[in-house]
Amino acid sequence: MKIYGPNQPNFNPYKNQAQHQIDNAKEVTKKDQLEISSKAKEMLETDKKESKRASYVQQIKESIDSGAYTINHEKTAQKMIDFWSGKGGR
Template sequence: MKIYGPNHTNLNPYQKQMNKQAHEKKEMPQKDQLQISDKAKQMQQAEGAKEAQRAAHVQKIKQAVESGIIR
């Protein structure tokens, strides 16, 4: 029976696990992707138009309150 000294270089029970973790870290830098359909884009544009109408309506109400028409 051969007994190797305490400096045996090929003995690392966690080597496979460490290599696996290092390999997984290299594969991680994928970026998320988002795809918006044409219908969704149209809905967003319609919301923008509604916001403009709403802002105009609020401005009219503010002017009416300031002028004393609405209490």
């Protein structure tokens, strides 16, 4: 058996630390990326539709408050009949 002194071959305690620093430097140079899924894009479109609907509801509220809103009773009754008979609205 051979016993080596303090300068053993293939033994460098700082080698792992140096390699770790090199690996970290490579990770730092990577650019951040953002990928938006098709589901997320679809949800963004839904938000746009909801903002249009909110605008429409606000217009109706304002017309009710001013007294300018009129109700078409026949059209309302027809829509209720269609809904409950299964012809539309579902």
